[in-house]
Amino acid sequence: MDKLRHMGIISSGFLGRRRTDDPRLPPGQYLTEGFPVLSAGPTPRIAKDDWAFTITTEKGDVHRWSWDEFMALPQEDVSTDIHCVTSWSKLGTSWRGVALDTLFKDVDTSFEYTMAHSYGGYTTNVPLADLLNGKAWVAHSFDGKDLEPEHGGPARLLVPHLYFWKSAKWVNGLQMLPQDQPGFWEQNGYNMYGDPWKEQRYW
């Protein structure tokens, strides 16, 4: 229905080649077999020995995991579709990591929003409800291998039901927030929430 409503201008010479009516593909997305890279600056190189992940609450409590502590937590294998705001989607990607449910198990907070922080200074905002109940992970492996630095290794956030810029590369922490605040791309033209099924791409 959406397609008919937004029929647009016909380009009679344009045929298009990749006709995928795959129901797993959100509106305006096309399939890619590759794994394109999107980032705003140089790739930070973080040794696992120097890596840590923290969750910081309104009371100032800091829950901290070193790499070894993080890897000792229950691990989950995740197969999921991912959708980049630049219009590519990749189906059935394989990840391994720790569910945010596991990381939040002992976190006492009444705040409903988070800001994800990364090595290199990147930030992105995600409501807490979008991180819990099996919706999000801190992933350290892709396709059975350590996550490459250019794809966010040693570990990145994985929030596959939102556009992929929300899945912060090189993630190192979550700060609990009382209200939603824009992160890096959200201050630079991109949507606060980023639901691919509603095409929430830009401001």
Place this chain on the structure above:
Amino acid sequence: MSNVWRAADVVDTRMETPTARTIRLRIPGLHGHLAGQHVDIRLTAPDGYQAVRSYSIASGGGRGALEPHELPDDELELTVEELADGEVSPYLVRGLQNGDQLEVRGPVGGWFVWRPGDTTPVQLIAGGSGVVPLMSMARAHAAAASTAPFRMLYSVRAPFSRYYTDELATLATDAAPLEVDYIYTRQAPPDSDAKPGRLTAEGLMQRVLPASDSPTFFICGSTPFVEAVSGWLVDAGHDPARVRTERYGGVGGTP
């Protein structure tokens, strides 16, 4: 406004190289754009099938490649590189004609942009068609007669793969001078002593503003190019916070 699709008229086009084409679009309701931003282009086939891709804007500061060079506020130019396995780019480079319409969303982007009020020295580094958003910045720099030092390093396969050759030579003598260095990866010009070859860390450092100038870097190209160049700059002591990157297939890419 960025989420709204608007009809755009193709006003004029020009081939920049055998595989790249500059397209001037008139977009009623557009009020200029920032140098370095991109737009999304949507094409609709006769059966309703649609495809969307992002393309960097080539014009900047109201200047473009096509005659007349001065652009009204509701026009902009893209330069699109044809990808052999592309779905959208072959049509834009080979099929689209003057007077055709297509749909445009944007302009978008507030990070990989240059603003005329910024006096910080700027080093632009382009790999292939990654020169497009950087040319937008160079044009905005010239249009504003900016005093900010500007330097461009442009890595291309061969002389015939260069975009905007004459204009870049002109900009180098403009009121807002731009220094341009080329690296030829496959074939150097006949009158050049330089051997073709890929950019190296050493070659890069010889052709960019020094760390003592605290330049802002804008790097655009393929992922391996951007990864290598940005890594070398950080290794050489440039502040990662001043290194801004964009890649094909990322925002503003040209798949």
